[in-house]
Amino acid sequence: MADNMTGGDRREPTVIVDDAHVVYRIQQSATPGTGSPLASFKRLVTGTKPATMREVHAIKGVSFIAYKGEAVGLIGTNGSGKSTLLRAIAGLLPVERGAIYAAGQPSLLGVSAALMNDLPGERNVVLGCLAMGMTPAEVKAKTKDIIDFSGINERGDFSSLPMRTYSSGMGARLRFAIAAAKQHDVLLIDEALATGDAKFRRRSEQRVRDLRAQAGTVFLVSHSEQSIRDTCERAIWLESGLIRADGATDDVLKEYEAYVKR
Amino acid sequence: MPQTAVAGSDTGMTLKELARRHGLSAAGKLPSLPEYTRQLWAYRYFIASYANAKVSSSLGKTRLGVFWQVLTPLINAAVYYVIFGVILNTKSGVDNFVAYLCTGVFIFGFTQSTVSAGIQAISGNLGLIRALHFPRASLPLAITVVEIRNTLASLAVLIVIVLGFGEPITLEWLLILPIFLVQSVFNAGLALAGARLGSKIPDVRNLIPFIMRMWLYFSAVLYPVTRFTDHLSGWKLHVVEANPMLVFIDLMRHALMEDVPLAASPTVMWLEAIAWTAVVGLGGYVYFWRGEKGYGRG
Numbered sequence: 001m002a003d004n005m006t007g008g009d010r011r012e013p014t015v016i017v018d019d020a021h022v023v024y025r026i027q028q029s030a031t032p033g034t035g036s037p038l039a040s041f042k043r044l045v046t047g048t049k050p051a052t053m054r055e056v057h058a059i060k061g062v063s064f065i066a067y068k069g070e071a072v073g074l075i076g077t078n079g080s081g082k083s084t085l086l087r088a089i090a091g092l093l094p095v096e097r098g099a100i101y102a103a104g105q106p107s108l109l110g111v112s113a114a115l116m117n118d119l120p121g122e123r124n125v126v127l128g129c130l131a132m133g134m135t136p137a138e139v140k141a142k143t144k145d146i147i148d149f150s151g152i153n154e155r156g157d158f159s160s161l162p163m164r165t166y167s168s169g170m171g172a173r174l175r176f177a178i179a180a181a182k183q184h185d186v187l188l189i190d191e192a193l194a195t196g197d198a199k200f201r202r203r204s205e206q207r208v209r210d211l212r213a214q215a216g217t218v219f220l221v222s223h224s225e226q227s228i229r230d231t232c233e234r235a236i237w238l239e240s241g242l243i244r245a246d247g248a249t250d251d252v253l254k255e256y257e258a259y260v261k262r
Numbered sequence: 263m264p265q266t267a268v269a270g271s272d273t274g275m276t277l278k279e280l281a282r283r284h285g286l287s288a289a290g291k292l293p294s295l296p297e298y299t300r301q302l303w304a305y306r307y308f309i310a311s312y313a314n315a316k317v318s319s320s321l322g323k324t325r326l327g328v329f330w331q332v333l334t335p336l337i338n339a340a341v342y343y344v345i346f347g348v349i350l351n352t353k354s355g356v357d358n359f360v361a362y363l364c365t366g367v368f369i370f371g372f373t374q375s376t377v378s379a380g381i382q383a384i385s386g387n388l389g390l391i392r393a394l395h396f397p398r399a400s401l402p403l404a405i406t407v408v409e410i411r412n413t414l415a416s417l418a419v420l421i422v423i424v425l426g427f428g429e430p431i432t433l434e435w436l437l438i439l440p441i442f443l444v445q446s447v448f449n450a451g452l453a454l455a456g457a458r459l460g461s462k463i464p465d466v467r468n469l470i471p472f473i474m475r476m477w478l479y480f481s482a483v484l485y486p487v488t489r490f491t492d493h494l495s496g497w498k499l500h501v502v503e504a505n506p507m508l509v510f511i512d513l514m515r516h517a518l519m520e521d522v523p524l525a526a527s528p529t530v531m532w533l534e535a536i537a538w539t540a541v542v543g544l545g546g547y548v549y550f551w552r553g554e555k556g557y558g559r560g
Contacts (some may be wrong), residue, residue: 013284018277063277092392092558099288101281105395115390118319127315130308131394162322175393 011067014186014217015089015106019098022059022081022088022241058084060241061098066186071208071218073232073249075225075256081241082221086188089219104185107132109176117164121152121174124163128178142181149207150177151200173200180207187211188219205231225253291555298551302397309400313407335416338371339364339423346484356486361427361519366483368416369511373449374474376409380453381460381467384557391558398557399550402457406450417442424518437517441535445510448539451546458553481507487525506538 058081066072074082087093089100090108115124125146129139150173152158152166163171179187189208208231212218222228228235228249235252237245244259245252281288293301321327347360356362383402384391391398417438425431459466480502482490490502502508503525513531515522525531 013280013286016277016281016286018281065277065280087392091395091555094555099278099281101277101286101288103284103286107395108393115393116315116319118322119315123315123318127308127311128394130305130311131390131396133304133308133396136307 013065014068014070014103015066015219016101017062017064017085017089017098018100019061019063020059020085020088020095020100021057021061021097022084022093023096024056024058024084026054026056058241059088059095062238062241062243063098064236064243064246066217066219068217069212070234071212071220071232073228073235074219074221074238075228075235075252076238076244077260080238082238083190085238086190086219086221089186090188102186106186106188107179107182107184108188109179109190115163115175115178118162120162121147121150121159121166124174125159125178128175129181132179132182134182146177146181147174149180149203150174151203169197169200173204176204180204180211183214184211184216186217186219188221190221191223201227225257229253292552293554295548295551298397298399298554302399302403305396305400308396309404309407312400312404313411316404316408317411331412331415332419334412335368335371335419338367338416339419342367356523357521358427358429358519361424361429362486362515362522363484364420364423365515365518366481366511368413368420369445369514370478370481370483370507371416372409372413372445373452373507373510374478375412376406376449376453377456377474378470379405379409380456381470383453383457384461385464385467388558398554399454399547402453402550403450406446406453409449410446413442421518429519432520434517438514441510441513441517444535444539447543448506448510448535451539451543453546454550455542455546458550458557461557462553477505477507480505481511482525483511486523487512488523490525504534506535506542509534509538 062085074085076082084093086108088095089102090106091100091102092108115128119127122143125143126139129142129146130136134142147153147159150170152170152174158166158170163174166174176189187208205227208218208220218231220228220232232249234247235245235249235256236243237252237256239259245255317328317331321330324330326333342363343360346363380402383405384398387401391401456466478484487503487508490499494502508525509531512522512524512526513528513535516524516528516531526534
């Protein structure tokens with residue numbers, strides 16, 4: 001990590017995470033004993049925090065710098081805080097302590113990104129592009145490319161059918177295609193590449209390389225070690241909200257594999 | 263470099279300095295109000311297309327589709343006509359009670375549906391908010407646009423009803439448009455404020471039906487405004503008559519009908535309407551903007 005900091009003078013940083021902590025506050029549905037009207041009334045009167053409010057310390061002080069043109073893979077076991085970290089970088093979750101600085105507005109692309117399921121794919125493309133701030137003229141020019149790239153029309157005219165009729169893979173491909181249509185300074189990808197078939201995966205990995213070549217930074221969260229190996233030259237290994245390793249993908253993956261197999 | 267060395271956070275200072283040197287901004291910083299307004303203007307196409315999408319996805323699954331936009335107000339008017347016009351045969355001192363009633367119901371319905379949809383503008387779209395970056399005010403504004411579209415259909419039905427019950431077309435009908443515009447801005451303010459409130463305190467949604475019903479009874483929709491003058495006096499009457507919904511409804515009645523009892527002179531009511539709209543429209547916008555970075559979190 002020390003060489004990353006000194007290297008900052010030569011390369012241009014795009015994302016700086018400075019001792020970031022993220023805490024989730026979860027309002028649970030009533031557990032026995034706390035959910036009665038009388039108990040809630042007592043809480044209101046005495047002004048105590050509801051017992052159903054629980055805190056989860058998901059990121060416990062993470063610091064790193066990512067540079068222009070870099071693709072960083074985030075790895076870690078389930079629940080290690082990878083997705084939380086991405087959402088914090090995207091500015092969708094507040095940091096409890098520390099700070100996260102980014103060039104421009106990072107865009108998070110996740111498999112759960114919801115568009116309007118009752119509308120046809122085509123209209124979702126238009127809506128998604130407009131929501132990313134494109135002008136109607138740009139959208140018009142790009143719609144066909146996006147649908148072609150997503151490949152949803154390979155088996156008949158699916159782009160005019162409502163998105164709820166799509167398979168989960170098709171939906172994920174379309175969402176990735178929409179988000180990748182725009183030039184992002186910082187693109188955060190959460191498992192999106194893992195959902196497509198082999199053919200789409202190759203195409204999307206090519207698109208990630210293109211995005212990086214156009215001087216952007218790409219973060220990739222994936223459980224597929226292969227897709228991390230193929231797209232990223234740097235990897236950060238998170239475990240229980242802390243960085244276990246940060247460095248060249250091969251080294252970090254080797255360590256990680258040894259940890260998982262144990 | 264400014265000498266602000268903090269003990270024990272040497273690396274922290276370096277990172278902060280580095281971020282400043284390269285012009286990186288902290289995630290989740292609130293844009294200034296003019297900047298926010300400019301961003302929102304750039305997203306006008308998104309607002310329009312989102313409103314369209316909202317209408318087609320809500321009507322897309324019904325068999326009659328867009329026809330429901332006209333059918334809903336028609337049925338609404340029919341229900342009130344059957345109860346008050348046929349069964350109860352209420353007149354309550356108003357010559358053309360059905361037209362009087364329908365105007366009240368439709369104008370109140372505009373604000374009512376905007377508020378109840380606006381409350382869920384943020385909490386019902388968390389998926390979209392968490393996936394994409396856009397000025398969040400686009401969502402309540404798009405919902406206001408949807409309701410404006412629905413109300414335009416209602417207004418057409420209302421005009422047919424009012425004409426059918428024997429009101430003549432006069433020059434005052436030209437006032438329909440400005441009243442509608444002023445009310446739309448008022449509603450947008452309510453939708454914005456409601457959206458933030460609904461995202462912060464989900465419990466508000468359960469209270470809205472009661473608040474709206476209370477407001478309905480205070481707005482002289484189902485009975486003439488003269489009931490208030492008969493039973494109240496002094497400051498109580500002033501408070502009741504300052505109700506913005508009462509003002510909008512009375513203005514619309516004044517524009518559409520001849521010889522209607524009004525709460526105050528039209529000039530006074532126009533001033534009240536504009537004052538309310540300025541306060542609620544601007545206030546709602548500023549209130550929503552201040553919460554911009556908190557939407558979709560947690």
